[in-house]
Amino acid sequence: MPVDMARTKAFLPLILPFCPECPDFLAEQHARFAAIEFCERSRAWRHLTTVEITGAAGTPVAPDVAAIHEIEFAKFNGKPLTPVQFSTIEAASVGLPRYVTQVSPNELTVSPFEEPGTLEVSVFLKPLTGSEFSTDLNDPLFDRFNVVPQFMVDIHGGTIAAGALAKLLSIPREPWTDERKAARYAIEFRERLDNAFRWNMRGQQRAPIRTVFRDF
Structure with missing residues (x-):
């Protein structure tokens, strides 16, 4: 939401x-x-959303000014997934998705990835660190990440x-x-x-x- x-x-x-x-x-x-x-x-800051997963690469599930702090729960095509660290996933694993993992501040992927499907997820978010300026023409000194x-x-x-x-x-x-x-x-x-x-x-x-x- x-x-x-x-x-x-x-x-x-x-x-x-x-x-x-x-x-x-x-x-x-x-x-x-x-x-x-x-x-x-x-x-x-809890964020619930449903997204379509079309590939093994990361899929955004949160705003690009936020980072995922914690995965509360996730389901892929209605079946629960276990949140794991990205480093624990075996690239060669096959079969139905069993895990969900974070691959960037606001992106998740499922593993193993077999075919496209629907991911339902609840995550806890936090603002990003870092800075990015010149995104507002009316306020060039505005840092895009200075939002909550x-x-x-x-x-x-x-x-x-x-x-x-x-x-x-x-x-x-x-x-x-x-x-x-x-x-x-x-x-x-x-x-x-x-x-x-x-x-x-x-x-x-x-x-x-x-x-x-x-x-x-």
């Missing part, structure tokens, strides 16, 4: 009043890094801001450096992450447990 995306500049009103001398681009970058950690810990799901701004904005401030205020020898405040925000961020994880797990207590971690 697609979600609305928001630019990380939406976090600036929550960050810059407490770190006013920090450049906007740096605050946005650290907001994205905090969002990545939030997604890894909470598994709040809108619900993360609306519901978890304070959490993301706390994580960003914990890192920003701990950068040494900057006009805004404040180790004591950084430590306080770091504690707040960890507590909020724990609460988000517990809340998410309570909401998924009936969900399948077949998961595998892949970090790109």
Whole structure:
């Protein structure tokens, strides 16, 4: 299910009043890094989709501004697949698909691949690291990867801001450096992450447990 995306500049009103001398681009970058950690810990960004698999190469199952953090479950033509590491798949194996694996940040493949079919999958996503500029003619300095799901701004904005401030205020020898405040925000961020994880797990207590971690 697609979600609305928001630019990380939406976090600036929550960050810059407490770190006013920090450049906007740096605050946005650290907001994205905090969002990545939030997604890894909470598994709040769940993405369900159905795609057609036509070959053994990877097939996109998530937005190109996101990375798959974990495969929750997958079915190929209605039959459950086991998530595995790509390195464990035997290229010469034959037969009906038994496994699903991640081959790039947002792509999956099934193995063995015998014929085209339908893949139903649920994955937990996170924002991408890295940068890509000049994709917006009206804003050439916009980093295309500085985006997060809108619900993360609306519901978890304070959490993301706390994580960003914990890192920003701990950068040494900057006009805004404040180790004591950084430590306080770091504690707040960890507590909020724990609460988000517990809340998410309570909401998924009936969900399948077949998961595998892949970090790109």
